[in-house]
Amino acid sequence: HIISVWDVGREKPHKITETKSSTEPVLAVEYHPLDKSQIVSCGKNQITFWTFEGGSLAKKQGIFDKYDKPKYVLSLAFTDSGDVLSGDSNGNILVWGKGSNRIMNAMIAAHEGGVFSLCTMKDGTVLSGGGKDRKIIQWDNTYKKTGQETEVPDSYGPVRTISQGKGGLILVGTTRNCILQGSLNLELSVIVQGHTDEFWGLATHPTQHQFLTCGTDKQLFLWDSQSRTVVWNKEMNDAVHSCCFHPRNGIIAVGTCVARWLVLDLTTHEMISVHTDGNEQIECIQYSPDGSMLAVGSRDNFIYVYSVSEDGKKYSKIGRCSGHSSFITHIDWSSDGQYLASNSGDYELLYWVASSCKILTNLALIREISWMTQSCVLSFNTAGIWQEGLDGTDINGCCKSHNERLTATCDDFGKVNLFAYPACQPKSSFHSYKGHSSH
Numbered sequence: 001h002i003i004s005v006w007d008v009g010r011e012k013p014h015k016i017t018e019t020k021s022s023t024e025p026v027l028a029v030e031y032h033p034l035d036k037s038q039i040v041s042c043g044k045n046q047i048t049f050w051t052f053e054g055g056s057l058a059k060k061q062g063i064f065d066k067y068d069k070p071k072y073v074l075s076l077a078f079t080d081s082g083d084v085l086s087g088d089s090n091g092n093i094l095v096w097g098k099g100s101n102r103i104m105n106a107m108i109a110a111h112e113g114g115v116f117s118l119c120t121m122k123d124g125t126v127l128s129g130g131g132k133d134r135k136i137i138q139w140d141n142t143y144k145k146t147g148q149e150t151e152v153p154d155s156y157g158p159v160r161t162i163s164q165g166k167g168g169l170i171l172v173g174t175t176r177n178c179i180l181q182g183s184l185n186l187e188l189s190v191i192v193q194g195h196t197d198e199f200w201g202l203a204t205h206p207t208q209h210q211f212l213t214c215g216t217d218k219q220l221f222l223w224d225s226q227s228r229t230v231v232w233n234k235e236m237n238d239a240v241h242s243c244c245f246h247p248r249n250g251i252i253a254v255g256t257c258v259a260r261w262l263v264l265d266l267t268t269h270e271m272i273s274v275h276t277d278g279n280e281q282i283e284c285i286q287y288s289p290d291g292s293m294l295a296v297g298s299r300d301n302f303i304y305v306y307s308v309s310e311d312g313k314k315y316s317k318i319g320r321c322s323g324h325s326s327f328i329t330h331i332d333w334s335s336d337g338q339y340l341a342s343n344s345g346d347y348e349l350l351y352w353v354a355s356s357c358k359i360l361t362n363l364a365l366i367r368e369i370s371w372m373t374q375s376c377v378l379s380f381n382t383a384g385i386w387q388e389g390l391d392g393t394d395i396n397g398c399c400k401s402h403n404e405r406l407t408a409t410c411d412d413f414g415k416v417n418l419f420a421y422p423a424c425q426p427k428s429s430f431h432s433y434k435g436h437s438s439h
Helices: 363-368 382-386
Strands: 002-007 014-021 026-032 035-043 046-053 055-063 074-076 085-090 091-098 103-106 115-120 127-128 133-140 144-151 158-162 170-174 179-182 189-192 199-204 210-215 219-224 230-235 240-245 249-258 260-265 269-277 282-287 292-296 303-309 312-320 330-332 337-343 348-354 395-400 406-411 415-420 429-435
Touching: 002 035, 014 055, 026 074, 085 115, 127 158, 133 415, 179 406, 199 249, 210 240, 219 240, 240 282, 249 282, 260 282, 269 312, 282 330, 292 330, 303 337, 382 395, 382 406, 382 415
Parallel strands: 074 115, 115 158, 199 240
Antiparallel strands: 002 014, 026 035, 035 046, 046 055, 074 085, 085 091, 091 103, 115 127, 127 133, 133 144, 158 170, 170 179, 179 189, 199 210, 210 219, 219 230, 240 249, 249 260, 260 269, 282 292, 292 303, 303 312, 330 337, 337 348, 395 406, 406 415, 415 429
């Protein structure tokens, strides 16, 4: 591993010097705020004190003396007096004297598990954040506990980083992609929340500014699209992959990665019914426009069709659409609820009579069908979204606007693309926006 020092004050940054730092991973490196010639780095089995003089770097390894050498030094902070604080995987906070590579004080077992974050506050106190115990503890300038501490709720995950906000507020980042705001004597409130693993399930509310997401982290979130905040979230028993809203009755259907699909009440979040089809992941799930039928697309190559009654609480299987030779990827309903269109993993486009689960081959009839949704990325109305050089896996999803003037697509390059609807012509023009870092 290499440490390098750069001059970024010029128009074109240039490297001043570099040297080998360690054979083990380095987790953090920081300038000393009171001495620009001092740099501290830490990581696996190490804390290193660097002196930058005359365009070169000299180093001194931290000496742990009588204290157990930790496997990882995880965090650094600097006090107003110039001391360096380190938090480690043993749960200890060690105080290194200004300009020294020896320990002058120690808070042993400050946390249960690693100390992932240290933050020096404007009033001179220090906050430490623990991973395993999820606690944030305040220490005074003599390194004694002040008695002020709080614990981050388990649903938000362990503390990963702490920073001072406006006034006396603190900001806390967690391992579950949450940012919380508050103070030690007030409850922490969530200002950013999200999934911790891939999520492929996304559905918009038929009448309100809300949408659902679900993922392999087993989390189901209902979001408010105007405030961009979570309305509620529920942890499921299994990883989930797909979801949809019933058009009228305040219920949702959720497809899991283990062949089960569930129906939940949107208000109480309680389970209404549980069903199993095949033994593969439920790739997509969609109610018909009037809510009287439900189509369930599975990774086992079949589409299972159900009739829905008793305000979305009772489900009776009509049949199974058999004809695809690969897993189902997308499903669309016709506006009258009589027909289905579907895509599969081998790039097929098939049409079905929903009430009989039979393949529809009447081209004259297919040409006249009005579609309620446009989820299928392979269709006559979306032929133009496939730009030159794309393969069949590059576009993951699409959707048309309610006024049927626009089509939005999302691709493997992190982009959200906007086309006119229908996009029938090859190489249709579009606007592209960066939306994600991955799919």
